Amino acid sequence: MEIVLRELQNGNVAFGIFCLIAVIGAVYVLFSKNVLYASYGLLVSFLGVAGIFVFAGGEFVSAAQIMIYIGGILILLIFGIMLSSNKKAGKGKLNIENMNKVFSLTITVSLSLLLSLLVLTSKFNTKSFKPQQHIKNLGYNLMTDSVLVLEITGVLLLMALIGATYIAKKDE
Amino acid sequence: MSAMLFAIGFAVIVTKKNLIMMLMGIELMLNAVNINFVAFSKFDKNPEQGQIFALFIMLVAASEVAVGLAIILKIKKYYENINPEKLTELKN
Numbered sequence: 001m002e003i004v005l006r007e008l009q010n011g012n013v014a015f016g017i018f019c020l021i022a023v024i025g026a027v028y029v030l031f032s033k034n035v036l037y038a039s040y041g042l043l044v045s046f047l048g049v050a051g052i053f054v055f056a057g058g059e060f061v062s063a064a065q066i067m068i069y070i071g072g073i074l075i076l077l078i079f080g081i082m083l084s085s086n087k088k089a090g091k092g093k094l095n096i097e098n099m100n101k102v103f104s105l106t107i108t109v110s111l112s113l114l115l116s117l118l119v120l121t122s123k124f125n126t127k128s129f130k131p132q133q134h135i136k137n138l139g140y141n142l143m144t145d146s147v148l149v150l151e152i153t154g155v156l157l158l159m160a161l162i163g164a165t166y167i168a169k170k171d172e
Numbered sequence: 173m174s175a176m177l178f179a180i181g182f183a184v185i186v187t188k189k190n191l192i193m194m195l196m197g198i199e200l201m202l203n204a205v206n207i208n209f210v211a212f213s214k215f216d217k218n219p220e221q222g223q224i225f226a227l228f229i230m231l232v233a234a235s236e237v238a239v240g241l242a243i244i245l246k247i248k249k250y251y252e253n254i255n256p257e258k259l260t261e262l263k264n
Contacts, residue, residue, distance in 0.1 A: 141220035160235030
């Protein structure tokens with residue numbers, strides 16, 4: 001929150017716009033009546049988050065966000081929506097029913113207020129360090145310190161994808 | 173900001189009667205956590221750690237969505253719906 005305030009005080013309008021885009025997309029996901037439109041709202045939200053990453057100094061993370069989330073996860077989700085929609089329901093097959101709306105909204109607002117209060121009251125050590133060559137250092141760090149984690153995640157991703165195709169394949 | 177995104181994701185999970193929408197809510201919450209990791213890595217001595225953490229969170233989210241959608245398709249074939257309120261076979 002402190003970071004947000006500082007960026008806004010510096011007159012950084014674009015940062016505020018990206019924040020707004022992300023939150024509006026998420027709210028649209030919450031309130032839309034159609035699963036497909038909700039996934040489009042999710043796309044808008046992901047784009048906003050990618051913009052925020054750029055302002056937080058993570059250019060590579062931002063590019064990875066666009067490629068992995070929008071290029072991978074969202075396409076998978078849309079395929080899932082199309083494959084799992086109920087044909088018998090006819091025209092309203094993409095509609096979604098909500099349940100205990102009041103309860104969830106109450107929880108949301110209270111959780112949001114609680115977290116905001118905690119963030120506002122706590123002091124973070126946010127003095128700036130000198131800018132560095134982020135992407136180069138990121139690559140060095142990825143290949144030296146955290147190379148084991150990198151390999152493990154690669155194997156995990158491979159296993160997950162093979163398992164997913166195996167689960168989803170048609171039975172004989 | 174990140175707290176708001178997290179709360180909205182939680183609300184999506186609680187509210188929706190559709191397994192795919194619940195997956196979307198999980199994605200929103202993971203995004204909120206990622207924002208915090210990257211934002212605070214800016215003020216760290218070595219800003220790579222937080223960003224690498226965020227990257228690994230993304231990868232795990234991708235694999236999680238793949239497996240989740242495969243399971244959802246199987247459930248859909250078996251029960252003909254994906255409403256978690258109606259999947260009550262284990263209750264009795």
